[in-house]
Amino acid sequence: EVQLVESGGGVVRPGASLRLSCAASGFNFDDYDMYWVRQPPGKGLEWVAGINWNSYRTGYADSLRGRITISRDNAKNSVFLQMDNLRLEDTALYYCARGVRHSHGNDHWGQGTLVTVSS
Amino acid sequence: QSALTQPPSASGSPGQSVTISCTGTSGDVGRYNYVAWYQQVAGKAPKLLIYEVTKRPSGVPDRFSGSKSVNTASLTVSGLQAEDEGDYYCSSYAGSDTLVFGGGTKLTIL
Numbered sequence: 708e709v710q711l712v713e714s715g716g717g718v719v720r721p722g723a724s725l726r727l728s729c730a731a732s733g734f735n736f737d738d739y740d741m742y743w744v745r746q747p748p749g750k751g752l753e754w755v756a757g758i759n760w761n762s763y764r765t766g767y768a769d770s771l772r773g774r775i776t777i778s779r780d781n782a783k784n785s786v787f788l789q790m791d792n793l794r795l796e797d798t799a800l801y802y803c804a805r806g807v808r809h810s811h812g813n814d815h816w817g818q819g820t821l822v823t824v825s826s
Numbered sequence: 827q828s829a830l831t832q833p834p835s836a837s838g839s840p841g842q843s844v845t846i847s848c849t850g851t852s853g854d855v856g857r858y859n860y861v862a863w864y865q866q867v868a869g870k871a872p873k874l875l876i877y878e879v880t881k882r883p884s885g886v887p888d889r890f891s892g893s894k895s896v897n898t899a900s901l902t903v904s905g906l907q908a909e910d911e912g913d914y915y916c917s918s919y920a921g922s923d924t925l926v927f928g929g930g931t932k933l934t935i936l
Contacts, residue, residue, distance in 0.1 A: 742925070744872075751829075751930040752864070752872065752915050757923060766923030769827045802871060811919040812862030812877035819871065 709733040709815045711803045716820030719793055727788040727820055729803030737761070737781040740806035742813055743788045745799035745822075753799070756788060757806070793824045830855065830916055830928035837934040838906045846931045848899040848916030854926055856897040860919035863892055863901045866930075867912040875914075876901060903933070911935045 715727040729741070743755040756777040757766045765777055776789040786803060800821050804813035831849040838844040848855065848863075855861055861879045864872040874883050876892035879899060889904045899918070903910055916928040 744927075751913075752866075752917075752927045754917065754925040754927055757925065759923070764923050766925075768924070807862075807874070807877050807883075810878055811858075811860040811925060812874060812917065813864075813872070814874045814877070814883055816871035816873075 709805065711805065711815060711817035713801065713803045713817045713820035716801065716822045718823045718825060721794060721824055721826055723793050723824075724789070724791045725793065725822060727790070727801055727803075727822070729786045729788075729817060731784045731786070731803075731805070734805070736784040739808060741777075741779060741786040742804045742806060743777060743786075744802045744804055744813070744816075745797075746802065746819070747796075747799040755801070758786065790822070793822070795824050795826070797822060798824045827920055827924060827926050830918060830926055832914075832916060832928040832931045834929070835932045835934065836914075837936055838903075839936045840906050840908065842906050843902060843904045844906060844933065845900050845902045846914055846916075846933070848901070848918075848928045850897050850899070850918050850926070852897060854918040854920040855894065855899050857921070858919045859894070861892065861894060861899040862917045863890070863899075864915045864917070865910075865912050866915065872915065906935055908935050 742757040779786040800819040803817040805815040863876040
């Protein structure tokens, strides 16, 4: 069974940094691209970042570029999202999602980790 | 990376069909056949319904179907059931290893 378990969320002040983690299991991790998607409370989904299977290619939402870095460790079946200079508007539930193999789209999602930026 | 445009709401009675549109640009929906659709019920993670415009993952009922014309993709839900109520999102590949989502459509079963 595919499982994605996010961690690392919490309550932080504006300007702080956080590193989110996603532990994957139940599939051959290094065969898949991985993504982060966020959802502010009561609002819609927003794509955040993606990384291909071997870390050679990464992509970032324009609104977050320069403040975030996605990375992965295939030996540990994990993907990470480093977020710096957090803003109030970054408050959201951050989902880790697996990419559809050899395609685009997300076929498995974690339950999310909540990031709250508050002064 | 502008969000794709979806109607905020849609509704239908049990047994009826409803179609939700997703309008992008020639740089995303119009350029790539990588449109996906997701269902999100309250408090849950999104679930993939459609990928590559028309393909259904295993386990997704064939009541859900997708299509695309120029810059607009559509999701049709046939034979509406009470359990179909929820939020529906489209997404598209937008080039340069980026994706973009729609704003979401709240489907109400009357």
